[in-house]
Amino acid sequence: GENVEQHPSTLSVQEGDSAVIKCTYSDSASNYFPWYKQELGKGPQLIIDIRSNVGEKKDQRIAVTLNKTAKHFSLHITETQPEDSAVYFCAASILDMRFGAGTRLTVKP
Amino acid sequence: GAVVSQHPSRVICKSGTSVKIECRSLDFQATTMFWYRQFPKQSLMLMATSNEGSKATYEQGVEKDKFLINHASLTLSTLTVTSAHPEDSSFYICSARDPLSGGDNEQFFGPGTRLTVL
Numbered sequence: 001g002e003n004v005e006q007h008p009s010t011l012s013v014q015e016g017d018s019a020v021i022k023c024t025y026s027d028s029a030s031n032y033f034p035w036y037k038q039e040l041g042k043g044p045q046l047i048i049d050i051r052s053n054v055g056e057k058k059d060q061r062i063a064v065t066l067n068k069t070a071k072h073f074s075l076h077i078t079e080t081q082p083e084d085s086a087v088y089f090c091a092a093s094i095l096d097m098r099f100g101a102g103t104r105l106t107v108k109p
Numbered sequence: 110g111a112v113v114s115q116h117p118s119r120v121i122c123k124s125g126t127s128v129k130i131e132c133r134s135l136d137f138q139a140t141t142m143f144w145y146r147q148f149p150k151q152s153l154m155l156m157a158t159s160n161e162g163s164k165a166t167y168e169q170g171v172e173k174d175k176f177l178i179n180h181a182s183l184t185l186s187t188l189t190v191t192s193a194h195p196e197d198s199s200f201y202i203c204s205a206r207d208p209l210s211g212g213d214n215e216q217f218f219g220p221g222t223r224l225t226v227l
Contacts, residue, residue, distance in 0.1 A: 042220055043202050
């Protein structure tokens, strides 16, 4: 089955800096790669996603890149703000979804 | 659009009792719903896939007789934790797939239910 690895487990940046989180997946058949933000005590919230026929996608301060050959994808957050502090999960999906272990991002004001 | 709700948001029960959690798709019909469990500071682990009108498919290691799933309508799936024990205390999250969303495998997540078993 699909195995998703996510790094780093924790990330601390200064407000205004960029943050990058990386994930790798094992099943080359996976074709959908969402990123979720989860705040304490809440369900995951989709922030951006990418499909296997696209290499990069951007939405304001958030971007995701996908390298199908290497089977890895990354989340880029620019101009970070304290409200970006949360746990971020990557996932890879064929039909069901497998999640990475999560990255706790802290943005220091 | 694509809103998923869960009820209750948190529940505390005594060991040995059963607890039912509801997952509803509010503005779309979901032929497939998923149930996840998340322990503190851990990731979401898929427990089972719930298909409307048929039996749920459970992940390896998840006891189907302990975690009863019913998906009787296109907008409602329920998870019943039977004979709950303290080790079942966790954050249970459901998600639903909207077949009309344009993406075959996009899932919309509920807000989660915090279960505490005393």
